[in-house]
Amino acid sequence: MNPAWMRQLTGVIALEWKKTFLSRRGWWVYLLALGPVVLTFLHSLIRARNQGGHSLFQDTQIFAGMFELYFLRLGIFFGCLGIFSNLFRGEMLEKTLHYYFLTPMRRELLVVGKYLSGLIVALVLFVASTGLSFWLIGRHQGAAWSEFLQHGAGLSQMIWYMVVAALACVGYGAVFLVAGLFIRNPLIPAAVVMVWENLNPFLPSLLKKFSVIFYLKSLCPVQINVPPPLNVLVTDTDPASAWIAVPGLLVVAMLVLAYAAISARRVEISYGE
Amino acid sequence: MSGPLTNRLITFGEVSRFYGEVLGINRVNLTIPPGITSLVGPNGSGKTTLMNLMTGLIRPTRGDIRVLGIPPDRPEELGPIVGYCAQFDNFPKGLTGYQFLHSFLRIRGMSEVECAERTRSALDTVNMTDAAQRPVGAYSKGMRQRIKLAQAIAHDPQVLVLDEPLNGLDPMARAETIALFQQWGAQGRHVIVSSHILHEVDRISDQVILLSHGYVVAEGEIQGVRSEVKDQPMQILIRCDHPNALAARLFQQDHVVEAKIHPDGKGILLRTTDADRFYLLLNRVVLETGLDVESVAPADDDVNSVYQYLIGGEGGTV
Numbered sequence: 001m002n003p004a005w006m007r008q009l010t011g012v013i014a015l016e017w018k019k020t021f022l023s024r025r026g027w028w029v030y031l032l033a034l035g036p037v038v039l040t041f042l043h044s045l046i047r048a049r050n051q052g053g054h055s056l057f058q059d060t061q062i063f064a065g066m067f068e069l070y071f072l073r074l075g076i077f078f079g080c081l082g083i084f085s086n087l088f089r090g091e092m093l094e095k096t097l098h099y100y101f102l103t104p105m106r107r108e109l110l111v112v113g114k115y116l117s118g119l120i121v122a123l124v125l126f127v128a129s130t131g132l133s134f135w136l137i138g139r140h141q142g143a144a145w146s147e148f149l150q151h152g153a154g155l156s157q158m159i160w161y162m163v164v165a166a167l168a169c170v171g172y173g174a175v176f177l178v179a180g181l182f183i184r185n186p187l188i189p190a191a192v193v194m195v196w197e198n199l200n201p202f203l204p205s206l207l208k209k210f211s212v213i214f215y216l217k218s219l220c221p222v223q224i225n226v227p228p229p230l231n232v233l234v235t236d237t238d239p240a241s242a243w244i245a246v247p248g249l250l251v252v253a254m255l256v257l258a259y260a261a262i263s264a265r266r267v268e269i270s271y272g273e
Numbered sequence: 274m275s276g277p278l279t280n281r282l283i284t285f286g287e288v289s290r291f292y293g294e295v296l297g298i299n300r301v302n303l304t305i306p307p308g309i310t311s312l313v314g315p316n317g318s319g320k321t322t323l324m325n326l327m328t329g330l331i332r333p334t335r336g337d338i339r340v341l342g343i344p345p346d347r348p349e350e351l352g353p354i355v356g357y358c359a360q361f362d363n364f365p366k367g368l369t370g371y372q373f374l375h376s377f378l379r380i381r382g383m384s385e386v387e388c389a390e391r392t393r394s395a396l397d398t399v400n401m402t403d404a405a406q407r408p409v410g411a412y413s414k415g416m417r418q419r420i421k422l423a424q425a426i427a428h429d430p431q432v433l434v435l436d437e438p439l440n441g442l443d444p445m446a447r448a449e450t451i452a453l454f455q456q457w458g459a460q461g462r463h464v465i466v467s468s469h470i471l472h473e474v475d476r477i478s479d480q481v482i483l484l485s486h487g488y489v490v491a492e493g494e495i496q497g498v499r500s501e502v503k504d505q506p507m508q509i510l511i512r513c514d515h516p517n518a519l520a521a522r523l524f525q526q527d528h529v530v531e532a533k534i535h536p537d538g539k540g541i542l543l544r545t546t547d548a549d550r551f552y553l554l555l556n557r558v559v560l561e562t563g564l565d566v567e568s569v570a571p572a573d574d575d576v577n578s579v580y581q582y583l584i585g586g587e588g589g590t591v
């Protein structure tokens with residue numbers, strides 16, 4: 001029971017998750033997660049005061065837009081950049097990575113351990129933020145919103161948003177962990193990935209599948225469309241069904257992570273002069 | 274080569290390491306047996322590079338390294354037998370001394386009981402038991418140095434690599450730390466210690482390796498290194514007004530290996546195996562001929578000058 005590699009893995013997670021949660025460099029990640037909660041809270045306050053205004057349906061539309069434009073493209077994207085690219089880069093800057101590299105722990109396992117620690121933090125922050133924001137956005141509808149959440153499509157929508165947020169952390173986490181392993185300035189991979197992900201709707205169908213956003217968008221419970229005039233450029237690929245999108249995204253993340261794990265064996269400790 | 278003998282040695286075969294264009298070490302051949310070995314050289318001479326190479330933190334550009342028969346790019350095999358106290362004075366944030374040792378033992382895959390036991394024993398070895406529950410961030414330089422040593426020894430490695438471990442220690446702590454090295458050396462471990470001050474480590478070392486500008490310039494027992502340095506002709510540059518007259522006298526001496534008039538005609542570049550006799554001769558020549566000597570100084574690119582630098586000498590002879 002409890003073989004050595006399990007102790008190594010839990011050992012890394014025990015050391016890392018605290019460091020990531022308490023990282024002073026990462027304070028703005030909290031803002032990214034807190035921002036939409038504050039916004040939706042204000043929205044519900046203001047709407048509650050000016051009765052009427054818009055319908056429950058409009059609230060779900062607003063959230064759908066906010067989820068794709070803010071959570072997927074900004075909040076979780078940059079949050080994962082902050083969390084995951086620092087897992088290795090941060091320790092190179094702080095000159096502490098050699099302590100890990102001097103142990104007999106397999107580098108592959110170290111990559112997995114660090115990834116899981118980052119994932120714990122990202123999931124706690126962004127899944128909670130997604131759930132809370134969704135709950136808050138229609139709160140001003142009063143009983144109708146409770147009814148929608150408890151007996152209508154609300155609960156299932158909320159759960160799907162949280163699942164998609166979790167998958168976004170899984171996917172972007174893997175991508176930015178690799179970036180932090182090799183690239184000094186995290187803004188470069190961030191820009192490259194961002195351009196790639198935002199070009200996604202305009203890419204041919206095969207290329208679309210090599211991205212994170214493609215799977216995430218397919219899974220969103222409420223679809224929003226590319227506004228005209230850009231919509232004429234969009235290649236129509238059938239959105240992947242959940243049975244394809246979830247494993248598809250996991251496979252992309254695993255491939256990226258496997259690459260990180262294999263190349264971690266060649267990483268040298270060079271903290272610079 | 275293989276077998277039980279090489280498996281007791283750390284070997285470097287024609288090892289070079291470049292950092293881009295910058296030379297770290299060049300064509301180093303070394304054999305390090307158990308016992309205390311000092312790597313001595315000025316800053317930038319390649320001590321840390323050698324140590325990072327033998328602990329697998331960096332890889333050679335060329336050449337072959339074996340640590341007790343193991344290539345250092347296999348952390349799974351190297352990790353258990355090597356302990357490294359690196360020169361970086363950095364620690365994972367927010368840990369006490371105890372947690373620091375314990376966490377990394379756990380990452381080595383040890384059981385809870387073993388981690389606790391080894392942590393306590395390592396803390397005891399370096400006399401840090403009392404400070405163990407305080408955060409490492411609040412330690413003094415000397416305490417940080419000791420907790421790093423404890424971290425290096427905690428898993429009981431055969432090979433201990435210690436980069437400038439005496440740096441920043443007061444004389445008391447220095448003596449205590451040196452006693453630890455002797456104890457570990459006497460246990461049959463490989464204890465490899467770097468320093469830029471030769472006399473700090475020469476007496477306790479079984480072997481000394483002198484490094485300069487990325488090259489091994491002398492290697493062996495300290496007596497051997499001393500005489501090797503002594504036997505090497507020393508280069509001296511003499512600036513004076515009549516170099517030809519001086520050269521004529523010098524050529525008659527058997528300790529003079531070579532004497533060249535400096536290209537500008539105002540000096541002599543001399544290579545001698547016995548600098549003391551040269552200085553005596555020079556004094557005599559000055560008295561007899563009224564030679565006007567402007568300066569006499571060791572030319573600064575030979576082993577001797579390195580050695581002089583390392584022993585903190587003011588110049589002159591060995």
Ligand SMILES: Nc1ncnc2c1ncn2[C@@H]1O[C@H](COP(=O)(O)OP(=O)(O)O)[C@@H](O)[C@H]1O
Nearest residue numbers: 270272292295296297316317318319320321322
């Ligand atoms: N990461 C690095 N990048 C570039 N140059 C380096 C690096 N590490 C060491 N060097 C260079 O290699 C040479 C040897 O350095 P080092 O091994 O640190 O010497 P020492 O430990 O004896 O002071 C120096 O010229 C140094 O500037």
Ligand SMILES: [Mg+2]
Nearest residue numbers: 320321360436
């Ligand atoms: Mg050094």
